[in-house]
Amino acid sequence: MVVDQIQNGQITTNFASNKYDIPRTTITYWLRKYSTLVQQNTGMSKLDEIKKLKERIEQLEFVKDFQQDIIADMEIITGVDMSKKSLPKTLAKEIALKKKNLLKQSGSMDVLGLVNKPITKDLKRNKSKK
Known part of the structure; x- marks a missing residue:
């Protein structure tokens, strides 16, 4: 949910980190992992x-x-x-x-x-x- 909100431009990484009490590094990790998964599914960079x-x-x-x-x-x-x-x-x-x-x-x-x-x-x- 947090990754979707960040990718849709609803919130920033810093705001999500403060709001949900999640380290920014964790959010960045999941953003990268999710974007890699999407690229693999579409088959195109x-x-x-x-x-x-x-x-x-x-x-x-x-x-x-x-x-x-x-x-x-x-x-x-x-x-x-x-x-x-x-x-x-x-x-x-x-x-x-x-x-x-x-x-x-x-x-x-x-x-x-x-x-x-x-x-x-x-x-x-x-x-x-x-």
Whole structure:
């Protein structure tokens, strides 16, 4: 019971030692013994678990970026802001930023997805008229 309370953050080791009149060394011993038992039951150390979770986060970030790129492309092609209507504001803002960067890189696109970049001849004509 004491180990559970300490691990759940309900009390500290010092408080438990004073409250239940148990030496701190005894509490520390049982904390170590209990945590080792839990690790044996799960078959995974804390570091392994952290490493696995970090890898999973990287995978999910990749999937999220990929999906946002697709949504941004579709919004540019169709001209419909789907993300604003159906996603949380933070995700909609990220997609809007991706869309802005895509348009900046490739010029604007029409409904069919064709790039509306000025032709170099047009640029030269405009410069010569000035």
